[in-house]
Amino acid sequence: AQSVTQLGSHVSVSEGALVLLRCNYSSSVPPYLFWYVQYPNQGLQLLLKYTSAATLVKGINGFEAEFKKSETSFHLTKPSAHMSDAAEYFCAVPYNNDMRFGAGTRLTVKP
């Protein structure tokens, strides 16, 4: 069964620093991969989507993710963190008719 694993339940960075949130997928190459962001007491907002058309995917709010088949990874990055980026981030992969989510990574941004 297709699944994703997020390494690191908590990541803390200083404002202006690089953000790197890790996600690895299991088994076969998935045709789609997603990153979602969840702000406190909110639903999930789609950040970006990988569709195999391009390995580097740009999303909203300055985030991007790179699909690396050799590493079975789809890590999320942002060159410079902003205080407003503090949230929970979820990597997800479609499986059958639903979406399988990682456990999430909570990003804290220090001033």
Place this chain on the structure above:
Amino acid sequence: DTGVSQNPRHKITKRGQNVTFRCDPISEHNRLYWYRQTLGQGPEFLTYFQNEAQLEKSRLLSDRFSAERPKGSFSTLEIQRTEQGDSAMYLCASSLMRDQETQYFGPGTRLLVL
């Protein structure tokens, strides 16, 4: 705003009571999904509809849970005889048939069972 909406946003109930949540998907989306999210976890799939037909149910959806989508528009999720373990965020999502992999989520309903 034409996003997915959910009501109520918060619900506090006593154990044993019944609760019902509503989800209004994006208007042209014919697929609608329900997920449950507990603290510190990612969302877990409960069920989904294609138009008015409920096509799949997770093993998480016990017989105390029922979902409907009459006329293929809004959906309701009812939990009967609530238990403290039902306390969670209930998320609704919708998608287009031609882009079913991309799901758009509502703000969720947070349920607390006392």
